[in-house]
Amino acid sequence: AQSVTQLDSQVPVFEEAPVELRCNYSSSVSVYLFWYVQYPNQGLQLLLKYLSGSTLVESINGFEAEFNKSQTSFHLRKPSVHISDTAEYFCAVSEDRGSTLGRLYFGRGTQLTVWP
Amino acid sequence: DTAVSQTPKYLVTQMGNDKSIKCEQNLGHDTMYWYKQDSKKFLKIMFSYNNKELIINETVPNRFSPKSPDKAHLNLHINSLELGDSAVYFCASSQFLGNTEAFFGQGTRLTVV
Numbered sequence: 001a002q003s004v005t006q007l008d009s010q011v012p013v014f015e016e017a018p019v020e021l022r023c024n025y026s027s028s029v030s031v032y033l034f035w036y037v038q039y040p041n042q043g044l045q046l047l048l049k050y051l052s053g054s055t056l057v058e059s060i061n062g063f064e065a066e067f068n069k070s071q072t073s074f075h076l077r078k079p080s081v082h083i084s085d086t087a088e089y090f091c092a093v094s095e096d097r098g099s100t101l102g103r104l105y106f107g108r109g110t111q112l113t114v115w116p
Numbered sequence: 117d118t119a120v121s122q123t124p125k126y127l128v129t130q131m132g133n134d135k136s137i138k139c140e141q142n143l144g145h146d147t148m149y150w151y152k153q154d155s156k157k158f159l160k161i162m163f164s165y166n167n168k169e170l171i172i173n174e175t176v177p178n179r180f181s182p183k184s185p186d187k188a189h190l191n192l193h194i195n196s197l198e199l200g201d202s203a204v205y206f207c208a209s210s211q212f213l214g215n216t217e218a219f220f221g222q223g224t225r226l227t228v229v
Contacts, residue, residue: 034217034219036156042222042223043206043220043221043223044159044208044220044224045220046217046218046219049217075202080154085174088157090159094214096214100215101213101214102147102149102164102166102171102210102214103147103164103174104151104159104161104218105170106158106159106160108156108158109157109158114193
């Protein structure tokens with residue numbers, strides 16, 4: 001069965017520190033990978049995605065994630081966080097074929113809290 | 117312009133009532149979805165429609181009935197509401213079924229009392 005594991009439910013860091021939010025998945029077929037961010041009382045916004053090509057993908061606000069097929073991981077990193085990065089981050093996977101096509105499987109989220 | 121819009125944003129209702137949540141997307145996408153986010157923030161798909169055709173129907177109680185009058189709309193009707201239905205319901209759309217990202221609405225927080 002497809003599953004997404006976010007190993008840390010909460011990650012507190014100080015401003016300007018680096019951060020890594022971990023995501024592992026399991027699937028028997030090729031996958032597409034996403035990171036979504038949810039600010040309080042808001043919907044989900046796509047942060048970045050891996051569909052194909054370069055395994056390192058970047059967002060416009062300094063986040064990056066690397067697809068590692070052998071380790072089935074898609075960890076999210078940022079070298080220097082800001083207070084405004086405080087939010088819930090969700091890793092999601094969809095499969096590129098089969099009966100589950102189009103379905104997003106989400107991890108349980110990681111609450112990133114950035115302290116001044 | 118809001119890409120995926122849901123109404124209402126908040127919904128408080130009593131057990132046993134019937135309620136609907138409406139969703140509209142102006143992105144010209146073929147595929148729309150309903151996701152449920154529980155109190156622990158876990159997100160799970162409920163339904164998916166592609167060109168008005170039901171594609172995904174998860175193990176959701178049949179009190180939940182989606183309706184897609186056209187490609188741009190996917191409404192969710194819930195009969196005989198129960199306390200356990202309290203959650204945030206998100207509508208989403210994607211360009212087509214498969215390898216593209218989903219755009220989410222702002223969510224509808226349903227509270228059943």
